[in-house]
Amino acid sequence: MKKNAITLIVAALLLVIFVLLLFTYQVRQSEVVVVSTFLKPTDTITNAGLYLKWPWPVQSINRFDQRVQTFEDKFGETYLGDHNLLLMSVYVGWRISDAKAFFPKFPGGSTELAQSKLENILTSARVAVCGKHNLSDLVNSDPSQLKFDEIEKEMKSQVEADLKKSDYGITIEFLGVKRIGLPESVTQAVFTRMKAERNKYIEEAKSKGDAQAAKIKSAADRQAADLIADATAAATRIQGQGDVEAASFLGVFQQNPDLAIFNLQLEALKNSLNQKSTLIFDERLSPFSLFQNLPATSQGK
Numbered sequence: 424m425k426k427n428a429i430t431l432i433v434a435a436l437l438l439v440i441f442v443l444l445l446f447t448y449q450v451r452q453s454e455v456v457v458v459s460t461f462l463k464p465t466d467t468i469t470n471a472g473l474y475l476k477w478p479w480p481v482q483s484i485n486r487f488d489q490r491v492q493t494f495e496d497k498f499g500e501t502y503l504g505d506h507n508l509l510l511m512s513v514y515v516g517w518r519i520s521d522a523k524a525f526f527p528k529f530p531g532g533s534t535e536l537a538q539s540k541l542e543n544i545l546t547s548a549r550v551a552v553c554g555k556h557n558l559s560d561l562v563n564s565d566p567s568q569l570k571f572d573e574i575e576k577e578m579k580s581q582v583e584a585d586l587k588k589s590d591y592g593i594t595i596e597f598l599g600v601k602r603i604g605l606p607e608s609v610t611q612a613v614f615t616r617m618k619a620e621r622n623k624y625i626e627e628a629k630s631k632g633d634a635q636a637a638k639i640k641s642a643a644d645r646q647a648a649d650l651i652a653d654a655t656a657a658a659t660r661i662q663g664q665g666d667v668e669a670a671s672f673l674g675v676f677q678q679n680p681d682l683a684i685f686n687l688q689l690e691a692l693k694n695s696l697n698q699k700s701t702l703i704f705d706e707r708l709s710p711f712s713l714f715q716n717l718p719a720t721s722q723g724k
Contacts (some may be wrong), residue, residue, distance in 0.1 A: 448473075449472070449474075450472055454489060458484060459482065473637075489518060491517065492517055495540050496513050498510055511600060513549055513600055517593055518626055520662060522592060526592075545598075562605070578598055
């Protein structure tokens with residue numbers, strides 16, 4: 424009896440599990456599920472949890488990864504608006520935004536097929552957008568002239584428009600230029616042009632420097648001329664004052680020439696004794712003749 428009871432319990436549990444597997448399904452956080460009824464999409468489940476369903480062949484469950492998928496297209500040639508050839512590759516981040524529209528477009532909901540289709544659309548968009556831009560928009564010695572952001576936005580808009588037109592149920596999360604390159608035939612021409620642009624900047628900088636130097640020199644010359652003029656005026660003014668003072672003494676010296684001579688001798692003697700020194704002189708020569716006939720000191724008496 425006990426053995427039969429255990430067998431019945433185990434059988435009942437297996438039956439419950441089998442029924443749960445037939446009539447329920449689980450949705451993970453990273454998944455989106457499309458429920459098909461008689462092979463036609465009828466419902467989309469995006470919230471994680473446990474759900475009920477009818478067993479196959481009435482209903483079937485199709486699971487898709489709703490996380491962002493990334494890929495990089497081939498590093499290929501692209502002709503630009505100025506007829507130059509550029510090598511470019513673009514990276515893309517995409518995800519399934521409408522699984523109900525995505526499922527019937529690609530057999531079995533294959534993300535590989537979707538990525539292949541998206542790569543073709545991306546190539547067409549890259550050719551169309553780059554054909555409207557020149558090489559200088561992508562390769563330039565002046566960073567302000569580069570238009571990477573504008574080109575990336577145009578390509579993203581073009582791809583989104585094509586996806587929306589065909590209703591693939593795909594959303595582009597991000598798109599950008601991964602790398603660019605120049606064919607050997609174009610590289611030398613680009614380097615030559617970049618060198619010419621650099622030389623132009625050098626000449627402009629040199630011209631500005633020469634103009635600034637001339638401006639500084641002109642200001643310095645003008646300031647020097649002003650200083651010389653001020654100094655000349657001051658010297659003239661001092662000389663005039665000296666002439667006035669000399670004129671005031673001239674009348675006295677003309678009335679008494681001996682006094683004038685004596686004053687000049689004193690001034691010359693004062694200048695010769697201005698520093699500490701020992702003088703050896705002939706008292707018969709002017710102005711040392713003043714030392715003749717000096718009164719004797721009390722010590723010499």
